[in-house]
Amino acid sequence: MTVTPGWYMALAAVLFVIGTGGILLRRNALVMFMSVELMLNAVNLTFVAAGRQLNVLDGQVAVFFVMVVAAAEVVVGLAIIVAVFRRRQTASVDELSELRG
Amino acid sequence: MAETVLFIIFGIFALAGAVIMVWARNPVYSAMGLMLTMFSIAVFYVSNSAHFVAAVQVIIYAGAVMTLFLFVIMLIGVDKAENRSENLPVQRPLALTLIVLFGAGVVVAGRLAWTTGVRNPLNPVNGTVEAIGNELFRRWLLPFEITALLLIVAAAGAIALALFTDDDDVEVDA
Numbered sequence: 001m002t003v004t005p006g007w008y009m010a011l012a013a014v015l016f017v018i019g020t021g022g023i024l025l026r027r028n029a030l031v032m033f034m035s036v037e038l039m040l041n042a043v044n045l046t047f048v049a050a051g052r053q054l055n056v057l058d059g060q061v062a063v064f065f066v067m068v069v070a071a072a073e074v075v076v077g078l079a080i081i082v083a084v085f086r087r088r089q090t091a092s093v094d095e096l097s098e099l100r101g
Numbered sequence: 102m103a104e105t106v107l108f109i110i111f112g113i114f115a116l117a118g119a120v121i122m123v124w125a126r127n128p129v130y131s132a133m134g135l136m137l138t139m140f141s142i143a144v145f146y147v148s149n150s151a152h153f154v155a156a157v158q159v160i161i162y163a164g165a166v167m168t169l170f171l172f173v174i175m176l177i178g179v180d181k182a183e184n185r186s187e188n189l190p191v192q193r194p195l196a197l198t199l200i201v202l203f204g205a206g207v208v209v210a211g212r213l214a215w216t217t218g219v220r221n222p223l224n225p226v227n228g229t230v231e232a233i234g235n236e237l238f239r240r241w242l243l244p245f246e247i248t249a250l251l252l253i254v255a256a257a258g259a260i261a262l263a264l265f266t267d268d269d270d271v272e273v274d275a
Binding site for chain 1: 104105108112115116119120122123128131132135138139142145146148149150151153154157158161162165166169170173174176177192193196197199200203204207208211215216218219220221222223224225226228232233236237241244248251252254255256258259262263
């Protein structure tokens with residue numbers, strides 16, 4: 001029984017779906033943010049597996065760029081969460097639903 | 102054979118970490134679950150011969166990003182009891198239905214074909230630092246430079262967000 005890239009992609013799909021579930025079910029902004037990271041990681045795994053299947057290095061280069069963008073996103077996103085927390089004393093997105101600044 | 106064993110063991114770890122992340126009441130446990138998943142994915146990178154990407158995954162994601170998450174969790178406070186009730190009436194059943202549908206769709210699409218495109222007949226890919234560097238600094242040089250700009254903008258944005266206080270009339274002298 002050999003592991004084909006399809007196995008990795010199936011696993012990545014399941015991880016992506018779990019991340020989607022985290023976004024939809026949780027109300028803590030930090031946990032939702034971690035779910036986004038999980039989804040990005042799942043897609044990265046798909047890139048690497050597809051690159052191996054097609055024998056090209058582009059998949060790994062794409063992962064590199066996704067990681068850079070994800071790092072930038074984490075920096076700004078966490079800064080926003082901290083800024084919101086300083087103002088409203090909560091990290092729950094339900095209590096931030098008024099959009100009144 | 103070794104790859105099968107690794108896939109099964111770390112596949113279970115990855116799934117367990119992801120489920121812990123979504124399920125855990127305490128955000129610190131969520132961060133730990135995500136860290137477990139990220140390490141497992143690094144192992145998968147190694148079995149897909151993406152060695153450089155695996156190293157970057159451990160250093161950037163499992164190291165830097167998760168440390169940042171833990172810092173913010175500590176800053177915000179972990180001891181707050183989170184209210185897990187849902188305000189929107191049909192959000193949870195609807196979300197679960199959509200998740201199941203989406204997963205089924207992905208699996209159906211994957212049974213058709215996991216990859217499309219022409220397979221390169223050359224040697225199998227080997228993601229050494231040298232190979233990635235050759236690719237990155239030749240074909241992808243401009244995108245690489247643009248990501249540098251993106252990182253600077255993100256860092257400046259984070260500093261700006263942290264620097265200005267939320268009182269509208271008072272601004273910190275920078």
